[in-house]
Amino acid sequence: MAHTQDPVIIVGGGIAGLACARRLNGRGVKVQVLEATGRVGGRIKTDRKDGYLLDRGFQVLQTAYPEARRVMDYQRLDLRHFAPGAMVRIRGRFYALADPLRRPGALLDTLAAPIGSIMDRLRLLRLARRVTRGPLDGLFRQPESTAMQFLRAEGFSDTMIRRFFTPFFGGVCLDPQIQASSRVLQYVLRMFARGEAALPAGGMQQIPLQIAADLSMACLRSGVRVRQARKDGVTLDDGTVMPARAVVVATEAPAADKLLGYPHPGRSVAETCLYFSCDQADWHQSFLMLNGEGRGPINNIAFPSRVSSEYAPAGKSLASVVVLGNPDGGDVALTDRVRAQLVDWFGPQAGNWDHLETYRITHALPDQSPPTKNPTCPDPRVRPGVFVCGEHGSLPGIQWALVSGRLAADAVLARLGY
């Protein structure tokens, strides 16, 4: 039996759970976040190794995320921006594909890039203009197909799809066949067109740390795994029962499925991220670099230390290499294959880059193929007293995790009569 002095328990200390906790706490509701791992942040964590900052999987904050703009203090995050556009590897060299308005100096290279016809470029401009117009939730009410079907219907050539959209959108959704929803594609294009891809100077983990900073240490417990969630409390893995006024399940989708007793867990998509260190060089750019050749294990690579110098010690560069999925054959074999491709792309010196770490992230994102839910208005109510936030009834990503946390908090407040 729960009492009014019991806390609202939030299961999971990722940014959805933390956003929910912060909003409830701000309204004077006692909260207790229970996090299974050793620290909060969920999928947004940064490790320190030999003076390098290693984000667990390559991630960026899109400055245009409306909810992040609302609830995060970008200045305190000390955001550093990637160059607008991308470098695409095609037929043995990299071409800069830059937004001509934001980076006029790269116009010639952009026009020379063999990514498709002039008509493809015009279609892309037209599409970018279209997706940036109107309210955001309008995008999630449109008819839905896979991104691949949508791009074909829009008239893009196979070359443009293969050399640009596949590595770009495949890298965002971790989906090499770009079968993710056309709505997600349009949303992603809108975010890229309206803002910049950025990293907090001190690593991605600064994002959850900023949200958690408003909560007292007593509100946050890590190293505590919840086994069962009910409207009047939770049972921990060690059998401890904790009473609660309400329970919010804020875990990633597979764990939420288990806790809520949903029968058919959705499919997860994986990312493998390898980090290498090397000597700093002028050609290490702050562009995202995409594999437009469609062969080899690498989908994209970036030099985060070029974006924020805090990612590497003085004189050194950090390379973040993304391989889609969770390739078989073990880490040593994968590192060898990745290194061979780095040598092919960047020359023999890449053979001497030091391998720092490999992260294999099995549930990086849930599969985002159609049909998808409208993430602007997820319903956080599971049953009286039990709520959910994060990916359930929504979409993955920092924007939607923050929105879902806020809406779950509002539903809890309504139930408690605030």
Ligand SMILES: Cc1cc2nc3c(=O)[nH]c(=O)nc-3n(C[C@H](O)[C@H](O)[C@H](O)COP(=O)(O)OP(=O)(O)OC[C@H]3O[C@@H](n4cnc5c(N)ncnc54)[C@H](O)[C@@H]3O)c2cc1C
């Ligand atoms: C490799 C990768 C790249 C990404 N790239 C981007 C990007 O560029 N831009 C972007 O916007 N988003 C990106 N994302 C997605 C983004 O990181 C996530 O959508 C977001 O962090 C999800 O937050 P969450 O709080 O919903 O879930 P999570 O961060 O997964 O948090 C859930 C928490 O619940 C805990 N938990 C699970 N089970 C239990 C239990 N039984 N008891 C207690 N605690 C439990 C987990 O340990 C975890 O800490 C990326 C994600 C990954 C992994």
